[in-house]
Amino acid sequence: MSQAKIIKEEGWQTKDTVWGPVTFRIDKNMPDYGKYPYFRKKAEKAKKTFSQIPGFTPLPSPSE
Amino acid sequence: MLREKYSYAANEDGASFTFESTGPKGVIKKVIKFEKVGSWVNLSVYSLGFGDWNDELHDFDDSATSNNDDRDKVLATVASTVLEFTEKHGQLVVTAEGFTPARTRLYQMAIRANLAEIEKSFLVYGMYQGVPYPFKPGINFQSFFVIKK
Numbered sequence: 001m002s003q004a005k006i007i008k009e010e011g012w013q014t015k016d017t018v019w020g021p022v023t024f025r026i027d028k029n030m031p032d033y034g035k036y037p038y039f040r041k042k043a044e045k046a047k048k049t050f051s052q053i054p055g056f057t058p059l060p061s062p063s064e
Numbered sequence: 065m066l067r068e069k070y071s072y073a074a075n076e077d078g079a080s081f082t083f084e085s086t087g088p089k090g091v092i093k094k095v096i097k098f099e100k101v102g103s104w105v106n107l108s109v110y111s112l113g114f115g116d117w118n119d120e121l122h123d124f125d126d127s128a129t130s131n132n133d134d135r136d137k138v139l140a141t142v143a144s145t146v147l148e149f150t151e152k153h154g155q156l157v158v159t160a161e162g163f164t165p166a167r168t169r170l171y172q173m174a175i176r177a178n179l180a181e182i183e184k185s186f187l188v189y190g191m192y193q194g195v196p197y198p199f200k201p202g203i204n205f206q207s208f209f210v211i212k213k
Contacts, residue, residue, distance in 0.1 A: 003167050004177075019140075019143065019185075022072070022148070023072075025074075025111050026073070026076060027082070030073065030074075030080055030082065033080050034079075034080070037123075038115050039099060039113040039115070040155075042113035042115075043111040046099075046111035046112075046161055047101040047179055049099065049207045050109055050207075052103065052191070055105055055161070056102055056109065058102040
């Protein structure tokens, strides 16, 4: 990140990364997408799969 | 990974990202969400969630297969957000698994095609029959995870 070159243009910035330049902006008003069941299901599926690895400590599910 | 990517927006904590896929099917809003699911050997483990936002439903479409002729550009953009997320939040685990075996195979193909570049920044593993292995072609992994070097 130290070599990142930032070009500001109407909220958009371009920076260099190890995988080439990316253009992005910070959205302070982005909705909380984590509240949607879609992502909850994805997270629960990931948790179930990763729980097969010894030593993994899962976070409690929201319903627990 | 040096190929073309979409511009994206990030929320303030750097755990949610959005971008717009543009192609024959029009403009499709894509959302990426990193969600903490637990910890493993002192590393936080995050799930990479990725979906199509449906403006009419005002929700995500579980069955979405957008076919917008931009698969590589979309996957390169998602990969860039993994890099961004790990650079902001430090050493951690990011795990990814498709909703369907076909989607998981798509992830596997993308990792295989870009493995040399990904391994410059990440340790890459696949889960097979409940056991993690260093990623290598030829195994149909159940899911994948990366750890920032």
